[in-house]
Amino acid sequence: MVTQLACADCSRLFPTKIGLSQHRRHAHPTQHNADKLSRVKYSGARWSQQESQSLLRLANNLYPSCETQTALFARLERYVPGRSAISIKTRLRVRNWQAQRDESSSGGPDQTIGQITAYSSEADDYSVWFKQTVDCAVSLLESQCENSVGPSGSKRCSFSNKI
Numbered sequence: 001m002v003t004q005l006a007c008a009d010c011s012r013l014f015p016t017k018i019g020l021s022q023h024r025r026h027a028h029p030t031q032h033n034a035d036k037l038s039r040v041k042y043s044g045a046r047w048s049q050q051e052s053q054s055l056l057r058l059a060n061n062l063y064p065s066c067e068t069q070t071a072l073f074a075r076l077e078r079y080v081p082g083r084s085a086i087s088i089k090t091r092l093r094v095r096n097w098q099a100q101r102d103e104s105s106s107g108g109p110d111q112t113i114g115q116i117t118a119y120s121s122e123a124d125d126y127s128v129w130f131k132q133t134v135d136c137a138v139s140l141l142e143s144q145c146e147n148s149v150g151p152s153g154s155k156r157c158s159f160s161n162k163i
Helices: 017-027 029-039 049-065 069-079 085-094 113-119 122-146
Strands: none
Touching (some): 017 029, 049 085, 069 085
């Protein structure tokens, strides 16, 4: 007795798995593709540049107090939410981390990587720089306008530094 496989979409019977799969692929492509997508395992989150830099600083700070690198990875796992010791080990390897003491790093081992990232955020530095640049540009343009008078004796331009 040969076991028949039934199509879940139309109840048609097929003697082989391949036959059923080919039928579903051609007769019910939308459902077939949705089923395939539901079986795909997506990888975890990617490391941002800031997370990587913070991880390097934490690794350099914690390394002297750990007997082995394995102990370091396990300890780092407590400070990096959502990352496994293997993920941390791989990221340090990708970043060519060398065991050394970094005296200039900020953030002690009692902080999570999210807190350190918040303190050393390059985005904040950029926004301060951008605001200062815009303010300077607006000041220069306004001073040019003050020196420039139209035919009726009024200013020819007006600027606002609100962005």
